Amino acid sequence: MVTDALSITFGALADPTRRAILARLAEGQASVTELAEPFAISLPAVSKHLKVLESAGLISRGRAAQWRPCRLAPEPLKGATAWLQRYRQFWDESLDRLADHLRELRQKDKST
């Protein structure tokens, strides 16, 4: 059982429906019914995804008994991005290598 914050965040993001829910909430708060609308899945299935997102701290929910709007809670995404940033150099380097290669090809082209 994995329990560290970063693993919980990445685990919560490892599902297209949960990512779509976060994308919807990025536009503003929404009720469970509103969140369920675009998906071809049942309300209980959506509720299950919301529980995963809520325990990962990625959404928060209002207190009103009937209307409990969900809101995006972006803090854990910051930690996930910080982890990924350390690897940025690796794909930047491969872009640099590609650019160098293209430059060399162009110079060869000019010299012929």
Add this chain to the structure above:
Amino acid sequence: MVTDALSITFGALADPTRRAILARLAEGQASVTELAEPFAISLPAVSKHLKVLESAGLISRGRAAQWRPCRLAPEPLKGATAWLQRYRQFWDESLDRLADHLRELRQKDKST
């Protein structure tokens, strides 16, 4: 069963041992034995993690039969970062709000 690339990437990252393996490979290629050393887990357990990372395209492995060094393959991390970048504004905004708040406090302080 979740099969889209982004879910597979996030799923592979949702484990501290797998993230530690990627961090080790960021320093250079390594054999399975070298990768297993810092962890209190068996070689087969490490091999299992490597299989997850390999099928997620996060590592590649050499061809030599005995010595099959693992290498970091950073491409999928780029996709994961791109997804997370869209949410950057949300935590930037909360920092902006904090800065505004501090500025207001300071101005009040001056005017008294």
